[in-house]
Amino acid sequence: MFVESSIWALFLCLIGGVGRTLAEPLAMRQAQLQRIWTEYLLTGDSSGKQEMPADIAYERWGFQQRRSISTPYWFDQVIDHFGSNQTAFKQRVFINDDEYVPGGPVYLFNSGETPASPAYLSGGEPYTLAKATGGMLIIMEHRYYGKSYPVSDMSGPNMKYLTIDNALEDIAYFIRNAASFVKDSIGVDISPASKWVATGGSYSATLAVWARKRYPDLIHAAYASSAPVLVEPDFYQYDQVVARALPCASDIASAISVLDNILDSKNRTLIDKWKKAFALQDLKDDADFAGALTDQMSSTVQYYMPPSKGSDAPDSIDQLCGWFKNTRNIPLQNMADMTAAHVRNNRIDPVSAYSSDSGATNYALYQDGRAWFYQTCTQFGFWQSAPRPPLRRLRSKYVTSEWQSKPCQAFFGKDVSGIPDTRYLNDKFGGLTPDVSRVVFVNGLHDPWSELSVAVNSIARKLPDSTRNVMVTMPLASHVVDFYAANSRTDFGVDIARKNILEAINLFLAQN
Secondary structure, eight states: OOOOGGGHHHHHHHGGGTTOSSOOOHHHHHHHHHHHHHHHHHHSOOOSSSOOOOHHHHHHHTOOOSSOTTOOEEEEEESOTTSSOOOEEEEEEEEEOTTOOTTOOEEEEEOTTSOOOGGGGSSSHHHHHHHHHTOEEEEEOOTTBTTBOSSSSOOGGGGGGOOHHHHHHHHHHHHHHHHHHHHHHHSOOOOTTOOEEEEEETHHHHHHHHHHHHOTTTOOEEEEESOOOSOOSBOTHHHHHHHHHOTTHHHHHHHHHHHHHHHHHTOHHHHHHHHHHTTOTTOOSHHHHHHHTTHHHHHHHHTOOOOOTTOOOOOHHHHHHHGGGOTTSOHHHHHHHHHHHHHHHTTOOHHHHHOSSTTTTOOOSOOHHHHHHHHIIIIIOOBOOOOOTTSOOSSOTTOOHHHHHTTHHHHHOTTOOSOOOHHHHHHHHOTTSOOOOSEEEEEETTOGGGGGSOOGGGGGGOOTTGGGSEEEEETTOOTTHHHHSOTTOOOTTHHHHHHHHHHHHHHHHTOO
């Protein structure tokens, strides 16, 4: 069954040792956290090692199963739409037509930086929309993720087909060939009258927005949950949202300020003493040590949902800030105690978890974090860096965009500098003012990524066609909550958000 989000604190304990056989730069670790947390909400499995069992989802939602929704279908996708390699690779696709009424919409969910999961065929907001509107739901896996690989390994030269242009054209090429593919796969005809709605959460929501802009003849509307449409290489704004969400932000900022003074001193005895206090003494690089301290705070805020009403589960933000209530210690000691407990309780190997370039030469397939890191190195950035003074900092000044991009060459070769061409994407798609229509943008104000999205407070940016788009904001929610939170959650504004989403989609579907 769906798991109540209020046990996020328990989840933080469960994920501590997951997937740490390969060291991960921060971007890779973030992609892993998002995938495992989403799986946990949908299934209760936090192992991160198995794909989500989807057949039980039919029982959960109470309708009869005509065939296994876990069955994958394999679409012949073009390796390089814009280059010389026009051969095909197998792209994984899942389909649920149980609610489909001829002429009803087709919801297409490109799974973005996570493996495609059939669990979304019977749970989550895209399924809810399909059920409410007589729609078909199709999930297609993003190239280089899950099991959809156009190459034999993930060495630097083989990553060249992983571009936004190819990813978007994958969507268009699939839609153009969907009628025959779906017919051959499940024996169902897609009506020519059916309108396509692109959906997604986080990066996949950005794809939905950009696909709607690039292919308005193919995609009638889009639902974008927490879509970072502004590509920002130096994403210092992330910390500003985290600070607003944490009542202990001033204590954390004080601790970080003292820590930076210690690192500035170059006093090895003093620095090593504090590394040991944090249980991070095995990290030789001081910047890796400083960067390791961001994981708990960022994850707690980015994936926050308040406990269910009547639940005795702790609030994850209150739990984190509880460490700073010990007035006998200076804030830095409280932060050290918190981090050391996290490391010990979860049996974390700091070197494999937080060293920035370990595992760079592991070129094996099935590393979703490696694929995402390549995208950040080459096109996105999204480096979550320390804000400059006078802005308040919750992470060390040593956590810079330059430090985070430094491993790019070690992972992918000298031609990948880690300085992404973000201007190309922002100019092409409009950044915070995308020239689109019939898109419902949804954001939670606790979500740090909302700073890069089209939220209510961005109407002043004069979004083109703003009267033909819908913007929905949840004040107490965070990243992609509307997309995957249990339908039983009717508090903290998620029920109102979902009502507004459905109303917007129905409005868009009624338009020609």
